[in-house]
Amino acid sequence: MPSPSEQPNALVQGTLDMLILKTLALEPMHGYGISTRLTQISRGVFQVNAGSLFPAFRRLERGGLIKPEWRATENNRRAKYYALTPRGRSALRVHTAAWETQTAAISRILKARTLEP
Secondary structure, eight states: OOOTTTOTTOOOTTOHHHHHHHHHHHOOEEHHHHHHHHHHHTTTSOOOOHHHHHHHHHHHHHTTSEEEEEEEOTTSOEEEEEEEOHHHHHHHHHHHHHHHHHHHHHHHHHHOOOOOO
């Protein structure tokens, strides 16, 4: 596994599902739209490829957190759009609260100063 210094912009393990749920809380989207939105909102820090997204979609769908629906895209092509379910909204709230608690704790640890005599 590469070290964080080798992949400084890699997503932290376990955050992709939460980021997908948050993106879908804004509006239903197809896979490419979700990938593009994540890149835009993160200002290019995160670029999620299909090889990561589609297994996450299957996982979230199996968990009842998102539901797919075939629709026409803006370009009149058929694509699978994903929408957040009520269970997904609830999971997003839980994951977001846990993430905020964890990142606040990590921030406190990183700001800790050594006690020198």
